[in-house]
Amino acid sequence: MKYLIAIIQPHRLDAVRDALNEIGIMGMTVSEVRGYGRQKGHTEVYRGAEYKVSYLPKVKIEVGLEDHRLDAAVGAITSSARSGKIGDGKIFVLDLVSAQRIRTGETDAEAL
């Protein structure tokens, strides 16, 4: 099993959700986060003065999935979240040790 973490542009969230739903991934955890990568923040102008904004708003999506679905999921996210401009985000993949559905006690693949 894999644990997939994707950091994306906030306004791409709905498109990513739809793309993941289409390949049968029906659950995810979403958080509003802030950060920067190569984009290194941006500047905003108030009353003629420039202000550095280092940490930009992003959305973090977390999904647990079976190994064989990983490539499809990564493909769905990259195709729906990519604008080609700097700041589109990143995808990280971790090995997932175990999973359990709290309500039923099902474990691992059945719990995903």
Next chain:
Amino acid sequence: MIDTGNTAWVLTATALVLFMTLPGLGLFYAGLVQTKNVLSALMQCIAIACLASVLWFVLAYSLAFSGGSAWLGGLDRALLAGMTRASVWSTGSIPESVFFMFQMTFAIITPALIVGAYVERIKFAAVLLFSGLWLLVVYAPVAHWVWGGGWLAQMGVLDFAGGIVVHVTAGVSAIVIAWMLGARRGFPSEIKPPHAPWMVMVGASMLWVGWFGFNAGSALAAGADAGMAMLVTHLSAATASLTWMAIEWIRFRRPSLVGLVTGTIAGLATVTPASGYIGPIGGITLGLASGFVCYWGVVLVKRLIRVDDALDVLAVHGFGGALGTLLTALLAADFMTGIGLARSVGEQFWVQAVGVVSVAIWSALATFVLVKITQILVGLRVADEHELVGLDQSQHGESGYNP
């Protein structure tokens, strides 16, 4: 003989002007600071309002408006001694209680304007001590000079609603206290942007509405002067807003909300001294002039003088008030749709300039001394650690936004 129409209007105007500070100015300032200082900006405004009200009753009203010399009013009305329900203000048509309250709302907003200079780093005790002293040493005497029959009034200075008394005093004092207090950590390159620009717009809009009471109320009568004052006030505000917006649009390719509403306040401050004397052309002219002067004033103070007048009190209020006071000499002339003056434009301009410069000097000197006194008695600046944590937590033990 009390005129019920006049009294009704000044009662209404009094409520409008209090609304400018509470919550208008509070929200205007609170939106411009960081999340961790939102409550402190609001707290400073409302605490100053309460303190100024009590001091106005105890002493300041008397120092401003009860006879005395050319330099300072007397003590006849300290604690409102001798004023009764039946007392009538000298215009003869409104009760003195109403005049006292109307003028009190001006005494509230003026020290509260200075909040914009020292937000995000000052001790709360210093705010209270400095504001109280400032009301007695700067505001009350200057109000007496200009409105209470003092030496500037005798010279014939024109300041209808407080370009000198409110905006020059607050603007000049703001830059002095900001300079003595020192800049916020990270100024100028690492300062954080306004935490809630929408709140700035809401506050500015309340100020705009309240300003009808400020300027049109200063006629102290419900008549033609009040009507024209409201009209020119609105035209100046709208024109200045568009001017500021256009400058930003050209310079940065995007018109910003914070910029537009800063222009609104600049236009309102600038028209304040002129509002009872000018006509529609004057209102538009002041709006245009204030948009340019105050915009470049902000850039000048931030970039060249490099004093952290955090929310631009000098540039918006000080420069605006001075500009309007000086231009009143020209725009009050009958050929500019004004009321027409007994003096020539040049002579009146000289009187206006004397008013602006002398009040600016007094404000700067007195503020310097009062800040020193404040520093000795209670200290000025919070500890570095407290500034980092934010004044909401360190000074007031509260958080603006609880999840």
